[in-house]
Amino acid sequence: MSKKDKNASAEGDETEAKGGKAKLLMLLAVALLAGAGAAYFFLFAGAGEAEAEAVSGDTFVPLAPVAVNLAGGGYLKIGVALELTEEGAAGGGHGGGGPDGSKATDLIISTFSQAQPADVVGAREALKKALEQKIIEAYTDHDGVHPVVGNSYTEYFRL
Numbered sequence: 001m002s003k004k005d006k007n008a009s010a011e012g013d014e015t016e017a018k019g020g021k022a023k024l025l026m027l028l029a030v031a032l033l034a035g036a037g038a039a040y041f042f043l044f045a046g047a048g049e050a051e052a053e054a055v056s057g058d059t060f061v062p063l064a065p066v067a068v069n070l071a072g073g074g075y076l077k078i079g080v081a082l083e084l085t086e087e088g089a090a091g092g093g094h095g096g097g098g099p100d101g102s103k104a105t106d107l108i109i110s111t112f113s114q115a116q117p118a119d120v121v122g123a124r125e126a127l128k129k130a131l132e133q134k135i136i137e138a139y140t141d142h143d144g145v146h147p148v149v150g151n152s153y154t155e156y157f158r159l
Helices: 004-058 086-090 102-113 117-122 124-139
Strands: 059-064 066-069 075-084 148-158
Touching: 066 102, 075 102, 102 124, 117 124, 117 148, 124 148
Parallel strands: none
Antiparallel strands: 059 075, 066 075, 075 148
């Protein structure tokens, strides 16, 4: 091999090395932007939903999500928000700040711990209606006034 060919091949190796570094930097930049976008989506995606609920005039009290052990095996992570009447939002004579969510959480556990995994998937709305009836009954006082008019799922997935 002549000197000219050796110099040309050395220059070619340098060009390939520079091109490889540029590609690597470009891939890292794309990965960084994708990660930032995903983080933004997961951290701030729920903020718009909360604003939409506040604008609609309805009052919701979100309860902490609960992991329930299903009767047929497996787990269900479920989060519920209670929909309040105007009286319920004002405190409803129960010390202010809306109703206590402990009754609803107990009803969630008792309702869904009796469910089979197939029911959790196939009869989701039927379980929601049954839970809603139980929650309304639990929060209705002896005068017939009920501060809770419904519930909405905030989380619902089988583990």
